[in-house]
Amino acid sequence: MTVRIAPSVLSADLGRLEAQVNAAFAGGADWMHVDVMDGHFVPNLTFGAPMIRALRKLTDRTVDVHLMVERPERYIDEYADAGAGIFTFHPEATVHVQRHLARIREKGMLAGLALNPSTPLAHIEEVMDDLDLVLVMSVNPGYGGQSYIPQATAKIARVRALLDRTASRAALEVDGGITTSTIGAAHAAGADSFVAGTAVFGAADIASAVGALRAACDERA
Ligand code: DX5
Ligand code: ZN
Numbered sequence: 001m002t003v004r005i006a007p008s009v010l011s012a013d014l015g016r017l018e019a020q021v022n023a024a025f026a027g028g029a030d031w032m033h034v035d036v037m038d039g040h041f042v043p044n045l046t047f048g049a050p051m052i053r054a055l056r057k058l059t060d061r062t063v064d065v066h067l068m069v070e071r072p073e074r075y076i077d078e079y080a081d082a083g084a085g086i087f088t089f090h091p092e093a094t095v096h097v098q099r100h101l102a103r104i105r106e107k108g109m110l111a112g113l114a115l116n117p118s119t120p121l122a123h124i125e126e127v128m129d130d131l132d133l134v135l136v137m138s139v140n141p142g143y144g145g146q147s148y149i150p151q152a153t154a155k156i157a158r159v160r161a162l163l164d165r166t167a168s169r170a171a172l173e174v175d176g177g178i179t180t181s182t183i184g185a186a187h188a189a190g191a192d193s194f195v196a197g198t199a200v201f202g203a204a205d206i207a208s209a210v211g212a213l214r215a216a217c218d219e220r221a
Contacts, residue, residue, distance in 0.1 A: 006032065010046060034064065034066065038069035040069070041070045048079075052065060064088070066195075067087070080104075098126070112131065112171075132171065134163070136173070148177030163190075172191045
């Protein structure tokens with residue numbers, strides 16, 4: 001099964017962003033994950049369109065944007081113009097989910113929904129046709145460096161079953177606490193895309209860290 005690695009720049013040394021991003025892609029990363037936090041939906045405050053534009057200048061690979069903000073629909077047009085390839089938001093943070101998914105696709109981006117650990121699959125069941133990506137949070141959103149919540153593995157398997165049952169080709173991404181010790185179980189449960197912040201940008205050798213995550217999937221496959 002597919003294995004995509006998406007390092008999260010939240011854990012990168014922003015003073016050496018170019019070198020760190022290049023090292024991650026040299027190690028085999030597929031996407032670059034951008035965590036947008038507003039200090040309301042989650043306690044932390046990070047970055048927005050300027051980070052997307054900066055990455056756009058550094059790479060032509062997919063910029064995978066994860067919005068942990070209230071009313072994410074306000075940023076669809078701006079992030080599309082900034083060069084986001086994937087726009088993933090939380091259904092817990094807005095009302096008209098289907099309208100926003102359709103708008104994201106109209107703007108040429110892939111549309112994703114992220115589910116907090118306590119959020120049931122019912123939040124995605126009615127919009128499967130509008131989804132290009134489902135993100136299962138394996139930590140409560142807001143910070144890097146947290147531990148993987150073990151219950152996430154069974155939730156990944158349920159999402160995989162839902163995608164297969166509805167013949168959806170959407171990517172199944174998992175986010176939070178992904179390391180060489182946790183990625184194997186998430187992959188075996190059906191995830192195909194893996195966000196990793198600390199495990200990649202916290203490593204002494206970024207390129208090798210990406211390779212080690214991929215190898216840990218193959219070992220369990
Ligand atoms: C958390 C973010 C994650 C985080 C991952 O709210 O959505 O993307 O940066 O970092 P690690 O891999 O360190 O848990
Ligand atoms: Zn994220």
